[in-house]
Amino acid sequence: MKLNMVEAINLALKQEMKKDGNVIVLGEDVGVDGGVFRVTEGLLKLYGEKRVLDTPLAESGIIGTSIGMAAYGLKPVAEVQFSGFMYPGFDQLISHASRIRNRSRGMFSCPMVVRAPYSGGIRALEHHSESMEAIYVHTPGLKVVIPSRPYDAKGLLISSIRDPDPVIFLEPKRVYRAIKEEVPEEEYTLPLGKCNVVKEGNEITVVSYGAMMKLVLEAVEKLENVSAEVIDVRTLSPLDDETIINSVKKTGRCVIVHEAPRSCGFAAEIIARINEKALLSLEAPVKRITGYDTVIPLAKLENEYLPSVKRIMHGIEEVLSF
Amino acid sequence: MKKVLEQFGVEYLQILKEDGSIDEHLMPKLTSKQIKEMYKAMVLARIFDNKLLALQRQGSVGTIAQSTGQEASAVGSAFALEKNDFIFPSFRESGALLYRGLPMDNIIRVFGWDERGAKAENVNAFTMSIPVATHLLHAVGYGMACNIKNDKKVIMAYFGDGATSEGDFHEAMNFAGVFNAPVVFICQNNQFAISMPREKQTKAKSLAQKAIAYGFRGIQVDGNDVFAVYSAAKDAADNARKGRGPTLIECYTYRIADHTTSDDASKYRTEKELNEWKKKDPIDRLRKYMEKKKLWNKKDEGKLVKELQDSVNKAAEKAMAIEKPDIEDIFKYMYKEMTNELKEELNDLKESLKYEA
Numbered sequence: 160m161k162l163n164m165v166e167a168i169n170l171a172l173k174q175e176m177k178k179d180g181n182v183i184v185l186g187e188d189v190g191v192d193g194g195v196f197r198v199t200e201g202l203l204k205l206y207g208e209k210r211v212l213d214t215p216l217a218e219s220g221i222i223g224t225s226i227g228m229a230a231y232g233l234k235p236v237a238e239v240q241f242s243g244f245m246y247p248g249f250d251q252l253i254s255h256a257s258r259i260r261n262r263s264r265g266m267f268s269c270p271m272v273v274r275a276p277y278s279g280g281i282r283a284l285e286h287h288s289e290s291m292e293a294i295y296v297h298t299p300g301l302k303v304v305i306p307s308r309p310y311d312a313k314g315l316l317i318s319s320i321r322d323p324d325p326v327i328f329l330e331p332k333r334v335y336r337a338i339k340e341e342v343p344e345e346e347y348t349l350p351l352g353k354c355n356v357v358k359e360g361n362e363i364t365v366v367s368y369g370a371m372m373k374l375v376l377e378a379v380e381k382l383e384n385v386s387a388e389v390i391d392v393r394t395l396s397p398l399d400d401e402t403i404i405n406s407v408k409k410t411g412r413c414v415i416v417h418e419a420p421r422s423c424g425f426a427a428e429i430i431a432r433i434n435e436k437a438l439l440s441l442e443a444p445v446k447r448i449t450g451y452d453t454v455i456p457l458a459k460l461e462n463e464y465l466p467s468v469k470r471i472m473h474g475i476e477e478v479l480s481f
Numbered sequence: 482m483k484k485v486l487e488q489f490g491v492e493y494l495q496i497l498k499e500d501g502s503i504d505e506h507l508m509p510k511l512t513s514k515q516i517k518e519m520y521k522a523m524v525l526a527r528i529f530d531n532k533l534l535a536l537q538r539q540g541s542v543g544t545i546a547q548s549t550g551q552e553a554s555a556v557g558s559a560f561a562l563e564k565n566d567f568i569f570p571s572f573r574e575s576g577a578l579l580y581r582g583l584p585m586d587n588i589i590r591v592f593g594w595d596e597r598g599a600k601a602e603n604v605n606a607f608t609m610s611i612p613v614a615t616h617l618l619h620a621v622g623y624g625m626a627c628n629i630k631n632d633k634k635v636i637m638a639y640f641g642d643g644a645t646s647e648g649d650f651h652e653a654m655n656f657a658g659v660f661n662a663p664v665v666f667i668c669q670n671n672q673f674a675i676s677m678p679r680e681k682q683t684k685a686k687s688l689a690q691k692a693i694a695y696g697f698r699g700i701q702v703d704g705n706d707v708f709a710v711y712s713a714a715k716d717a718a719d720n721a722r723k724g725r726g727p728t729l730i731e732c733y734t735y736r737i738a739d740h741t742t743s744d745d746a747s748k749y750r751t752e753k754e755l756n757e758w759k760k761k762d763p764i765d766r767l768r769k770y771m772e773k774k775k776l777w778n779k780k781d782e783g784k785l786v787k788e789l790q791d792s793v794n795k796a797a798e799k800a801m802a803i804e805k806p807d808i809e810d811i812f813k814y815m816y817k818e819m820t821n822e823l824k825e826e827l828n829d830l831k832e833s834l835k836y837e838a
Contacts (some may be wrong), residue, residue, distance in 0.1 A: 170487045173769040178596060183629065209628075209629050210629065212625075212660070214656070215652075215655055215656060215659055217616075217652045217655065218655070219618065219648060219649055219652050220618060220649075220652035220653070220655065220656050222618075222624065223615065223617075223618025223621075223649060223652065223653070224618050224619075224621050224622030224625055224656055225622060226618070226619050227618060227619035227621060227623040227624070227625070227626065228622045228623070228624060228626040229622075230607065230619060230622070230623060231622070231623050231626035231627070232626070233626050233629065233630075235622075243668055245745050247648070248614070249651075250615060250649075251615060251618065254612050254615055255610075255612075255615060255616075255619065258815070259608070260814050260815070260817070261596070261814040262600060262608050263597065263599050263600055263608040264596055264597050264814055265494075265600070265808075265814050266601070266602065266608070267608060267812075268817065269609065299815055300816070302816075321819040323816075324816045324817055332668075340817055349632060352820065352821070395818035397816075397821065397822050397823075398822065399821075401821075415767070435539075457506020477591075478602060
């Protein structure tokens with residue numbers, strides 16, 4: 160059946176809750192309202208108030224109580240309404256969720272998922288368009304997953320729920336409904352810690368994730384004469400650098416696209432790995448096409464700020480003609 | 482129109498007075514054996530505290546937080562729990578942890594720079610939390626899980642007066658109220674958050690009354706009176722087990738030692754105040770009661786102290802004899818399975834260490 164990302168995530172939640180009585184969904188407006196983006200629509204009716212918890216408006220509370228539930232042995236899937244509101248709960252992530260296994264030498268663990276709509280492009284208010292994935296990647300003990308399309312979202316979320324460690328699952332809301340594709344009805348998993356080679360090629364490697372993947376694929380399609388290998392990172396932590404390194408060794412050129420701010424952004428990490436493991440294969444400096452080290456502007460300037468299809472095409476051409 | 486919506490009162494409870502006499506009407510049901518057990522647990526906490534301090538002074542463990550003076554609050558509260566109940570300690574709860582069965586050498590190892598000490602099966606206690614108040618949400622989440630699973634456990638969470646200023650304290654109290662979580666909040670009001678007196682944490686007259694705003698019961702008890710602490714904790718635990726939700730108990734006590742061994746409390750409080758509180762010592766008070774009731778004599782005391790000192794010394798020897806952990810341990814517990822990145826980093830470290838050697 161053809162589903163968009165909201166429907167695919169909703170289906171994954173329904174199926175995992177059915178399969179495992181320990182899966183609990185909690186967050187602001189996730190029950191009666193079905194979530195502000197309708198991702199949790201229908202769950203309350205199916206699984207009742209004990210397993211679908213409309214919580215008080217408190218992000219630290221949502222994440223902190225999820226840690227307690229996970230320590231008990233449940234598998235909480237917490238929703239933070241927008242990733243820009245995660246920070247009051249960030250203390251719980253960096254001080255506890257990510258460390259409990261280590262602190263207790265494996266006696267306790269924290270198998271939980273924190274889902275949050277993330278990144279820009281929907282003409283939203285301030286704080287609703289941020290891309291701060293790097294802070295989670297930089298936090299030892301967390302896993303970070305960002306799907307780019309409905310099929311991936313379902314398989315990756317199921318894997319995240321079944322994962323024994325805390326997973327930050329960032330959902331690019333710009334493509335929540337922008338892509339509709341065939342998604343199998345039955346449950347399936349996609350491995351965490353594995354990049355996806357979306358398109359094979361041998362002239363240049365283009366690495367991206369999240370909402371930018373759609374633009375990258377459009378850019379590559381328009382550059383008919385270029386044989387580009389396109390890699391969707393999918394799991395930022397742990398990072399499967401092997402797939403990226405092997406591709407760069409083959410193509411000798413690389414462009415990385417993300418909408419997050421540039422300095423210490425995820426592209427910087429990929430460049431460091433290429434530097435460590437494939438430097439001598441490079442024919443040109445690796446280019447990053449990213450957001451800037453500013454606050455993401457409101458909608459009147461958002462299109463100028465965010466990487467565009469043309470900016471990506473230009474970047475690819477620049478690296479190819481070096 | 483103007484009318485009174487609700488009116489509130491805040492209770493205070495004291496049963497055992499400083500001279501060892503009790504208020505018979507308020508005395509909870511306790512056998513002589515149980516009272517002796519309480520006493521033993523309190524004396525153990527004190528002797529253990531002194532041993533930790535000695536180990537710190539000789540450089541065998543790092544910074545420690547002593548609990549001397551707060552033994553009645555720790556033991557009286559933990560005594561109200563059943564084996565399967567679960568506690569969430571702060572960093573100053575050796576008394577409660579030891580009573581719950583955490584081996585002494587585990588605690589010594591944690592303060593002695595060895596994470597392995599935190600692992601102790603079957604104690605039904607969460608790993609000690611160093612950040613202030615953040616673990617209260619874990620306790621509430623654990624309690625919510627018990628409700629979801631119809632598991633009749635009681636969850637007890639320990640924290641200090643300073644913690645009541647943290648946002649997570651308020652979020653925890655609020656969630657506990659909204660979800661009717663079976664949690665007993667034990668606030669060890671020992672009058673100081675490092676140097677900051679209680680009056681500078683809140684304008685409220687008591688910490689107990691903070692529960693009222695969250696829709697559940699709060700009570701202040703004489704925290705140096707083990708019977709009052711036990712009585713309030715037992716009521717709270719019974720209520721929680723019966724599905725009547727959370728309670729906040731403010732144990733009004735005093736931190737006799739410095740905040741930690743890195744602190745010098747003489748900078749911010751007087752000798753006179755300290756001596757006044759020493760007169761209220763929870764252990765002396767209970768011993769006076771037991772002596773009055775002919776439950777205890779000097780011979781018993783001598784025997785108990787020797788026995789406990791021996792066991793504490795043995796535990797310290799055991800803790801000190803343990804080999805250094807493996808280098809792999811740094812990486813091994815970040816995830817259930819070590820990631821490729823961590824494997825590479827571990828190899829990196831091993832190579833570096835080879836070079837450095």
